[in-house]
Amino acid sequence: xxxxxxxxxxxxxxxxxxxxxxxxxxxxxxxxxxxxxxxxxxxxxxxxxxxxxxxxxxxxxxxxxxxxxxxxxxxxxxxxxxxxxxxxxxxxxxxxxxxxxxxxxxxxxxxxxxxxxxxxxxxxxxxxxxxxxxxxxxxxxxxxxxxxxxxxxxxxxxxxxxxxxxxxxxxxxxxxxxxxxxxxxxxxxxxxxxxxxxxxxxxxxxxxxxxxxxxxxxxxxxxxxxxxxxxxxxxxxxxxxxxxxxx
Ligand code: NDP
Numbered sequence: 001x002x003x004x005x006x007x008x009x010x011x012x013x014x015x016x017x018x019x020x021x022x023x024x025x026x027x028x029x030x031x032x033x034x035x036x037x038x039x040x041x042x043x044x045x046x047x048x049x050x051x052x053x054x055x056x057x058x059x060x061x062x063x064x065x066x067x068x069x070x071x072x073x074x075x076x077x078x079x080x081x082x083x084x085x086x087x088x089x090x091x092x093x094x095x096x097x098x099x100x101x102x103x104x105x106x107x108x109x110x111x112x113x114x115x116x117x118x119x120x121x122x123x124x125x126x127x128x129x130x131x132x133x134x135x136x137x138x139x140x141x142x143x144x145x146x147x148x149x150x151x152x153x154x155x156x157x158x159x160x161x162x163x164x165x166x167x168x169x170x171x172x173x174x175x176x177x178x179x180x181x182x183x184x185x186x187x188x189x190x191x192x193x194x195x196x197x198x199x200x201x202x203x204x205x206x207x208x209x210x211x212x213x214x215x216x217x218x219x220x221x222x223x224x225x226x227x228x229x230x231x232x233x234x235x236x237x238x239x240x241x242x243x244x245x246x247x
Contacts, residue, residue: 001028001224001225001227001228001230002028002029002228002229003025003028003029003030003085003086003224003227003228004028004029004030005029006025006029006030006031006085006086006227007030007031007032007033007077007081007082007083007084007085007086008022008025008030008031008032008033008084008085008086008087008088008227009032009033009034009035009073009074009077009084009086009087009088009121009125010022010025010032010033010034010035010088010090011034011035011064011073011088011089011090011091011117011121012034012035012036012064012090012091012092013032013034013035013036013043013046013059013090014034014035014036014039014042014043014045014046014059015036015039015042015046015190015191016188016190016191016192016216017090017140017185017188017190017216017219017220018034018088018090018091018140019034019042019046019049019216020215020216020217020219020220021088021090021216021219021220021223021224022034022046022050022057023046023049023050023053023220024217024220024221024223024224025086025088025220025223025224025227026050026053026055026057027053028224028227028228029055030055030085030086030227031055031056031057031080031081032050032055032056032057032058033057033058033059033060033073033076033077033080033081034046034057034058034059034060035059035060035061035062035064035069035073035091036059036060036061037061037062037063037064037091040061043059043061044059046059047059056080056081058076058077058080060072060073060076060077064089064091064113064117064120064121065112065113065116065117065120066120067120067124069120070117070120070121070123070124071124073121073124074121074124074125074128078128083128083132084125084128084129084135085129085132085134085135085136085227086135086136086137086138086227087121087122087125087129087135087136087137087138088138088139088140088223088227089117089118089121089122089137089138089139089140089162090139090140091113091114091117092113092114092140092142092158092192093109093110093113093114094110094152094155094192095109095110095154095155096151096152096155097151098150098151099153102153102154106154107154110154110155110158111154111157111158111161113158114155114158114159114161114162115157115158115161115162115165118139118162118165119165122137122139122165122169125137126169126173126178129173129176129178130173130176130178133176133177134176134177134178135173135176135177135178135179136178136179136181136226136227136231137166137169137178137179137180137181138181138182138183138223138226138227139162139165139166139180139181139182139183140182140183140185140219140223141159141160141162141163141182141183141184141238142155142156142159142184142185142186143184143185143186143240143242143245143246144156144159145158145159145160145161145162145163145184146160146163146184146238146240146246147246159184162182163182163184163238166180166181166182166236166238167180167236170235170236171236174235174236179226179231179232179234179235180235180236181226181231181234181235181236181237181238181239182237182238182239183219183222183223183226183238183239183241184238184239184240184241184242184246185214185219185240185241185242186208186214186240186241186242186243186245186246187204187208187213187214187242187243187245188213188214188215188216188218188219189213189214189215189216190216193213201213207245208242208243208244208245209243209244209245209247210243210244211243212243213243214241214242214243218241219241222239222241226239
């Protein structure tokens with residue numbers, strides 16, 4: 001998985017899965033630009049971790065759900081690294097509640113970040129990839145985008161949406177040497193899942209054949225593989241990483 005000389009963008013790289021992916025890509029040799037929105041101290045810590053690997057790093061405060069933010073991320077990355085080889089659409093949020101209680105704002109916030117954000121940044125990044133005739137686009141969906149989950153109609157719609165988006169794009173840009181794949185994690189130990197209480201954890205564990213929650217580093221390993229030349233003949237795939245939960 002040698003990514004030496006490659007340039008990567010990772011959205012939401014300051015914490016959780018995105019942070020692990022940013023660090024793993026840098027460990028494999030890539031220069032990394034990552035985005036965040038609010039948590040400055042986490043962003044600085046992630047930036048320092050990548051710098052300690054002797055890679056170039058940009059921590060960009062930019063809202064992935066706006067066109068201004070997406071264009072800014074691509075412009076700054078090209079300015080600093082000269083190209084974009086890898087795009088990891090990782091940033092995502094939840095606003096869980098039953099549909100009966102779900103506000104339009106709950107719907108819009110989740111769809112704007114998780115689905116529209118993927119459209120905007122991918123659209124901005126695809127042009128330099130088309131010119132270079134190579135590129136790796138990896139989007140983090142979720143197993144609930146495949147199987148649904150009560151209380152997450154907005155989140156599941158956004159995560160199913162990125163799968164349809166990615167398969168369509170894979171067909172559009174395959175002839176230009178660009179691959180487009182999706183990772184669908186199950187439960188992964190991050191701030192997003194920290195809110196689960198003991199009863200919820202036990203109920204989840206009963207559904208996971210491997211009997212544990214996943215680690216961000218395990219998602220990062222798959223992302224690094226999909227970003228590497230070892231995965232050059234894989235496109236339009238949705239790979240579950242869930243301890244067997246949704247098989
Ligand atoms: P976290 O909540 O731990 O981290 C989210 C990251 O995204 C942070 O870096 C945050 O920045 C950033 N972010 C949030 N909104 C935006 C935005 N609008 N623009 C730019 N950056 C943004 O999430 P996870 O690591 O748990 O999840 C990462 C991805 O994996 C998400 O897409 C999630 O849906 C998906 N996923 C997670 C699972 C899990 O169990 N954890 C399971 C399946 C999928 P800041 O620090 O500034 O807030």
